[in-house]
Amino acid sequence: MARFHFVLAIASLAVGHSGAQAPPSLQPPQDTPRAPTETLVVLGTVAPVPLAESSRSVDILPVQPNLLSVQTPLDLLRSDSSAFIEQRGAGGAQSDIVLRGGGFAQTLVLVNGFRINDAQTAHHNLDLPIPLDAMDSVQILEGAGSTLHGVDALSGVVDFVTAAPAHSSVLLRAGAGSFGSNEESFLGGIARNTWSARATGTRNFSTGFIPDRDYRNEDASFESWAGSRLGVTDLLFAASDRSFGADQFYGDFPSWERTKSWFASARQEIGSATTAAFGYRRHSDDFVLIRSNPSIYENNHVDSSWQASLRHNFSLTPDSLLLAGLEADGDSISSNNLGVHARNRGAGYIDVDLRPARGRWNLSAGVRGEIFSGNIEPIFAPQLAGSLRLPHQLKLRVSAGYGFRIPTYTDLYYSDPSTVGNANLKPESAWSADGGVDWSPSQKIIISATGFYSRQHNAIDYVRPSPADKWYAANLSGLRFAGVESSATWVPAKSQRVVIAWTSLNGAQRALNGLQSEYVFNYPVNNVRATWDASIRQSWLVHNSVQMAQRYQQTAYPVWNMACSRKSGRLRPYLRFDNLSNTGYQEINNVAMPGRSVTGGLAILIGRE
Numbered sequence: 001m002a003r004f005h006f007v008l009a010i011a012s013l014a015v016g017h018s019g020a021q022a023p024p025s026l027q028p029p030q031d032t033p034r035a036p037t038e039t040l041v042v043l044g045t046v047a048p049v050p051l052a053e054s055s056r057s058v059d060i061l062p063v064q065p066n067l068l069s070v071q072t073p074l075d076l077l078r079s080d081s082s083a084f085i086e087q088r089g090a091g092g093a094q095s096d097i098v099l100r101g102g103g104f105a106q107t108l109v110l111v112n113g114f115r116i117n118d119a120q121t122a123h124h125n126l127d128l129p130i131p132l133d134a135m136d137s138v139q140i141l142e143g144a145g146s147t148l149h150g151v152d153a154l155s156g157v158v159d160f161v162t163a164a165p166a167h168s169s170v171l172l173r174a175g176a177g178s179f180g181s182n183e184e185s186f187l188g189g190i191a192r193n194t195w196s197a198r199a200t201g202t203r204n205f206s207t208g209f210i211p212d213r214d215y216r217n218e219d220a221s222f223e224s225w226a227g228s229r230l231g232v233t234d235l236l237f238a239a240s241d242r243s244f245g246a247d248q249f250y251g252d253f254p255s256w257e258r259t260k261s262w263f264a265s266a267r268q269e270i271g272s273a274t275t276a277a278f279g280y281r282r283h284s285d286d287f288v289l290i291r292s293n294p295s296i297y298e299n300n301h302v303d304s305s306w307q308a309s310l311r312h313n314f315s316l317t318p319d320s321l322l323l324a325g326l327e328a329d330g331d332s333i334s335s336n337n338l339g340v341h342a343r344n345r346g347a348g349y350i351d352v353d354l355r356p357a358r359g360r361w362n363l364s365a366g367v368r369g370e371i372f373s374g375n376i377e378p379i380f381a382p383q384l385a386g387s388l389r390l391p392h393q394l395k396l397r398v399s400a401g402y403g404f405r406i407p408t409y410t411d412l413y414y415s416d417p418s419t420v421g422n423a424n425l426k427p428e429s430a431w432s433a434d435g436g437v438d439w440s441p442s443q444k445i446i447i448s449a450t451g452f453y454s455r456q457h458n459a460i461d462y463v464r465p466s467p468a469d470k471w472y473a474a475n476l477s478g479l480r481f482a483g484v485e486s487s488a489t490w491v492p493a494k495s496q497r498v499v500i501a502w503t504s505l506n507g508a509q510r511a512l513n514g515l516q517s518e519y520v521f522n523y524p525v526n527n528v529r530a531t532w533d534a535s536i537r538q539s540w541l542v543h544n545s546v547q548m549a550q551r552y553q554q555t556a557y558p559v560w561n562m563a564c565s566r567k568s569g570r571l572r573p574y575l576r577f578d579n580l581s582n583t584g585y586q587e588i589n590n591v592a593m594p595g596r597s598v599t600g601g602l603a604i605l606i607g608r609e
Contacts, residue, residue, distance in 0.1 A: 043141040043149075043157055055362055055387035055397045057082075057142040057434055057450050057485065063135040068173070068565035068574035068603060069543045071183070071204070073132050073160060075561075078547060081501035081529045082142050082485050083158075086522065086587045090179070090578075090594050091204055091215045093244040094257070095126050099142055100452060101481035101505050101523040102155025103459070106405060106428075108145065110159040112236065114265050114279040117152045119331035120303040120338070121410040124283060128160060129238035129263035131202040131219040133171075133187040136163035142485070143452060144403030144432045147366045147383035150327065150347060154403030154430050155454065162236070164196040164225045165189025167608035175574070175601020179594065180207030180214075183601065194227040209594040212245035212254045212291060231269020238263045245291065248591050251418065256291040260284045274312045281305050297416070301338060303409065305331035319355040323366075324348075338413040344373045345406075351383075361388045372406070376427060379404050393440040400433040411460055411473050419462065422473040430456040436485075446489040454481045462518040471518055479520065480508040495535040502528045507552070522589070526550040541567045549585075557585040572603040 040051070043058055051060055061076045070076055072092035077083050086096040086104060096104030105122030108115070111130055118124035138160055145153035171187040183204035190197045201220040208214035221238035239262040246255035265279035282304045289297035311325030325348070332342035351366025363386040371378045385399035407425040414421040436450030456479040462471040483505035490498045504526055512520070528548040535541055543563045550556035560581040565574035575598070582596040 043139050043145070043159055053359070053362065053387070053389075055364065055385040056399050057397075057436060057452075059140040059142075061138040061140070063132065063137055065541075065567065066543070067133065068567075068572060069541065069563035069576065070132070071576065071578075071599070073128065073135065073138060074126070076138050077140070077158070079499075079501075079529060079531060079545070080140050081487070081503040081527045083140060083156075084524045084527055084549070084587075087593065088246070088249050088588055088591050089213050089215065089244065090181070090209070090597070091206060091217055091244070092126070093215045093217075093242070094123060094246070094249065096123060097126065097158060098523055099140075099156035099158075100432075100454060100483060100503075101507055102430075102454070102456075103461070103519055105408065105460070106152065106154035106156075106403070106430075108149055108151070108153040108157045110149070110157065111238075111263070112162055112234075112265065112267075113159060114263075114277070115150070115152075115305070115307055115329070116263075116281065118283055118303065119305055119409060120283065120285060120301050120333055120335070121408050122152075124259060124285065127240065127242065127259055127261055127283065129219070129240050129261055129281070130160065130162065130221040130236075131185065131200045133173075133185050133202060134162050134198065134200040134221045134223070134238075135160050137161050142450075143399060143434050144381075144383070144401035144430065144454075146381040146403040147349065147368045147401055148351060150329075150368065150370065151345070152405040154405050154428065154456075155432070162198070162223055165191050165198050167191050169605060169607030169609070171603055171605050173601060173603040175599055177576075177599030178597035179209045181205070181597070181599060183599070195225070197222070197224040208245055209597070210247070210592070212247035212256070215242070215244035217242045231271065231275075232267075233269075234265075234267040236263070236265045246287075249588075250289075252590075253289050254291050256288045258286045273314070274310070276308075276310050278308045279306065299335070299337045301333060301335040303331060303333040303335075305329065316352070316354075319359075320353060322350070322352045324350045333409045335409070337415065338409050341409060341413070346371050359389070362386060370404075376406065379427065379429070395438045396436075397438070398433075398435040400431070402429065402431055404429040407460055407473075414473075417470075419471045420473070425460055425473055426458045426475050428456065428458045428460050428475070430454050430459075444491045446487075448485075448487045450485040452481075452483055452485070456480070459520075461520050463512065463515040465515060467516070476512065476520070478508075481523075482506050495538070497533045498531070500528075500530045502526070521552045524549050524551050526556065535567075539566055539568050541565050551587075557583050559583050559585065568609060570605050572605065573601070574603065575600045 059080045074085050074092055074095055078085055082100055084098040088094045097107050098104055099107050109117055109125045141157040145157040149157050168190050173185045175183045185202040188199045199222045203218045205216040219240040223236040226233045241260045243258035246257045261283040263281045267277040269275050285301040287299040288294040307329045309327045314322040316322055327347040330344040334340050347368055347370040349368040353364045355362045365384050368381045381402040383401035387397035389395045404427055406427045411425055412421050412423050432454035434450050434452035439447045457477050458475040459479045461476055463474050464471050485503045487501035531545045533543050545561050547559045558581055559579055561578050563576045566572040578597045585593055
């Protein structure tokens with residue numbers, strides 16, 4: 001069984017397909033505590049490795065222990081100081097993620113390794129098809145990841161990973177809070193010897209903290225895992241429906257928007273070293289400029305995408321692997337504004353991971369070649385990464401790579417009275433590199449620091465000569481970002497954990513030549529995150545977090561959140577306080593965020609923990 005689990009983990013890693021975990025009979029019991037070094041990284045590496053041995057800058061955020069402490073996956077992403085969430089309201093209504101200063105379209109979003117990035121507009125990349133309750137962890141790779149993960153992985157990759165249930169159980173949750181908010185969820189799992197399944201459904205809504213900022217989100221998913229002589233079969237079906245008042249989201253208008261999506265994926269092992277996978281996503285976006293009078297201006301978009309991959313891994317030595325495979329992807333759109341378009345692409349890749357028996361160092365190198373339909377030239381994306389473990393619990397790591405993305409359909413074809421696309425846009429790309437050190441002077445302290453640099457070419461942005469002119473899409477060269485990520489973790493006792501993380505970023509935007517930019521400067525120059533987690537009597541969890549963010553040429557602002565929940569037992573009450581500091585702030589220009597709010601509820605567990 002151990003061999004089967006290892007093979008599944010290896011096969012799930014190929015080029016952006018870090019699959020969901022196997023049925024519990026094929027892996028160690030999930031209720032067995034694991035040391036932090038046993039947390040496996042599946043992003044930016046050929047083989048799964050413990051987090052402490054990764055040569056890339058990766059953050060792993062567990063979901064299930066924090067399920068009652070957060071409202072959306074965005075709350076977890078904020079714990080990484082290198083990830084800046086550009087949110088337009090509570091409930092995850094429309095949000096973007098920025099990594100290391102890159103644009104919101106330069107981060108690749110995955111679910112179990114399958115692409116979620118929206119072909120219409122990258123503003124919908126976080127329209128995740130699966131509910132928070134279905135997730136097991138969120139993994140964040142910082143820096144270029146196109147070699148292993150393809151298009152859009154220019155500044156980083158975020159993968160939302162599910163896992164098979166360890167036991168048969170049902171978890172019901174209901175809560176309510178400020179601004180007329182209400183939330184309900186269902187999480188049911190069945191665990192058998194060679195078959196497991198999980199069904200989830202969530203709903204949350206609010207009347208809004210100001211007029212035209214109401215929202216309603218509904219999500220559902222079903223996933224099954226089955227083991228056979230052929231291998232593990234993983235099937236996932238999911239759907240979401242989100243509607244929200246969009247006041248000021250796209251200018252000085254009381255707008256309204258509704259997005260719907262459904263997603264299906266299948267992954268099949270073929271023997272011990274080969275995996276085939278296929279996924280399909282359909283996404284619709286209905287936008288009304290003036291909510292009270294839709295006839296003035298309305299956009300309706302429907303886009304779809306498919307992806308397929310075939311991968312094989314070769315064992316070079318007992319500790320070294322070579323991964324090779326092929327991918328094919330396609331997307332299309334039908335829109336009253338953007339028109340009807342379609343495009344396809346294919347890729348081949350190879351990556352080798354060398355690890356000596358003693359494990360003091362590792363080296364990985366790979367290259368991807370990608371071809372496109374239309375007039376886009378083929379792109380090659382290399383990557384090199386390595387780490388060296390020194391005495392006194394000191395590890396050095398370095399990586400360099402090439403990332404790229406192709407324009408969205410909005411970049412190419414959009415047109416309204418204030419904005420116009422550009423059908424002649426070229427793909428954007430970037431060379432990036434980072435080097436870091438991880439030091440653990442004792443079992444209670446971990447210190448990490450990483451310096452990074454990125455130089456972009458043909459970056460896609462919207463610019464204009466003056467406020468009287470239209471925004472128009474253009475390629476810019478000369479954008480550069482450099483910065484430092486640092487963090488310190490202190491475990492004063494088994495029941496407490498303190499983390500302080502700080503990312504400082506500097507950008508040089510010489511390519512504008514006097515033009516005004518819509519997106520280039522929307523990044524934080526300083527982002528500090530301090531968290532304190534404590535277990536009380538081993539049954540209650542208290543979570544405190546304070547974020548201090550300073551956007552480019554803006555005043556720094558603090559946001560304090562706190563949550564308290566019972567983490568064991570049949571009845572699990574919870575209480576969340578958001579923006580306890582009642583800070584007035586904006587993560588997107590002219591889009592106010594909610595003030596102080598409180599949400600409380602109760603979860604009921606039926607079955608084994």
